[in-house]
Amino acid sequence: MYIFIIISKPNELYQVTFIIQLLYYMPIIIDLEEFIAVEALKFDFKTIRNATDSFSQRNKLGQGGFGGVYKGKLQNGQEIAVKRLSTNSRQGIEEFKTEVLFVEKLQHNNLVKLLGFCLHGEEKLLVYELLANASLDKVLIDRYRKPTLDWETRYKILLGTARGLLYFHEDSRLKIIHRDLKLSNILLDEYMNPKIADFGLARLVARDQIQADTSKIAGTYGYMAPEYALTGRFSIMSDVYSFGVIALEIVSGHMCSSTTFPYEDESLCLRAWRLWRDGAILDLVDPRLDGNFLRDEVTRCVHIALLCIQEDANKRPTMVPIVSALSGHQVVLPEPKPPQSGPPTTSHYGSYQDGPNSSLKFSKNNDELTEIHPR
Known part of the structure; x- marks a missing residue:
């Protein structure tokens, strides 16, 4: 495919340069309106450099496989x-394209706001709103944080996360x-x-598409659904699995993959299941709460x-009944099956089917609180 660009005025050269950059980094954009919408989000590199004091070390908030994150002020x-x-980082280029393309289409109170981006030579920058309380892992897992x-x-954080995922x-x-939902990707x-x-x-799928496959499995160990980790097959239920792990982390105050996990060789998921089975689920609660929690809410969170x-x-609920149950509406919650206790095998996993077993059932009376107790 050939693209011809006609320049009628000298000052249009900047626009042409920008479009060429987009064609290199984002070849899937082909609609002129999308060009215009994305261009409106473009920051000048000098503006970002000045805002971050030339990306000084004292302004560095964190480091990931994609690169560093810096605090700045416009x-x-x-x-x-x-x-x-x-x-x-090749992964960084793909992340860059994905996030910029989604920004115009995703607006919700429980999603971080992407303000714009910058392309300058080899520099690829994403500019977000700065959130005052960093990420959930830093706030929740800090063993010395008082209070x-x-x-x-x-509970508010868990419900808000569920609404964002819905x-x-x-x-x-x-x-x-999303494919990479975890504590460090929930900002406060x-x-x-x-x-x-x-x-x-994140992967965009058709409205009527149930699942998709990838040959490149990406995500974070401990949060990945077993069918995705093993076969590369992912669906909305992959995100639901990650949400379940986060719920257990919020209740217990421990990360699923923490090297300081206090329960010997027992994983967080298996410990939660054992305590549920034995009717002792309150033993999972973070002791730093000093008993200051609502029993019914804790039990509801662990059950979900x-x-x-x-x-x-197919046995996992969708986010619709999860949000309803966490909001205090009457939802019939079935008994959960035990989580994976050993290495997965391909015989365990078929395709996800969007059927009657894939979600919970609602009661007609949505004004009553659900009474949930372990066996």
Whole structure:
């Protein structure tokens, strides 16, 4: 395919240069309106460099496989977080394209806001709103943080995360599978409202598409659904699995893959299942809460989490009844099956089918609180 660009005025050269950059980095954009929409988000490199004090070390917020994240302040006083993608990271280029393309199509209170981007030579920068309380892993897992997150705040964070994921799966203009939902990708604003971040691994699927496959499995160990980790097959139920793990982490105050996990060789998921089976689920609760939590809410969270991490993707609930149950509506929750206890095999996993067993059932009376107790 050949593209001819006619320049009628000298000052149009900048526009042509920008379009050529987009064609190199984002070859899947072909609509002129998309060019215009994306161009409006473009930052000048000098503006970002000045805002971050030339990406000084003291402004560095973190480091990932994609590159570093830096704090900055624009001339109008707005604080920003800048993700500076590594020049030698192929994954970074793909993340860059994905996040910029999604920005115009994703708007929700529980998703982090991407303000714009910058292309300058080898530099590829993503500019986000800066959230005051960093990521959930830093706030929740810090063993020396005093005071710790109280239960009310934890429940609020879990519900907000569920609403953001519901938007991804059902309510947005697109149908999106995040594929890398974890504590460090949940950011917190000044009021401790959660915002899902990092859409670099997200995959767009058709509204009527149930699942998809990939030959390049990407994500974080411990949060990946077994069928995805083993076969590369992912669906909205892959995200549901990750959400279940996060729910257990929020209740227990421990990360699923923590090297300091206090339960010998027993994983967080298996410990939660054993305590549920034995009717001692409150033993899972973070001791730093000093008993200051609502029993019914804790039990509801663990019950939902155990349903989310079931091996059979068809047995997991969708985000619709999960949000309803966490919001306090009456939802009939079935008994969960035990999570994976050993190495997965291909015989365990078929295709996800969007059928009656893939979601929970609602009660007609949505004003009553669900009574949930373990066996």
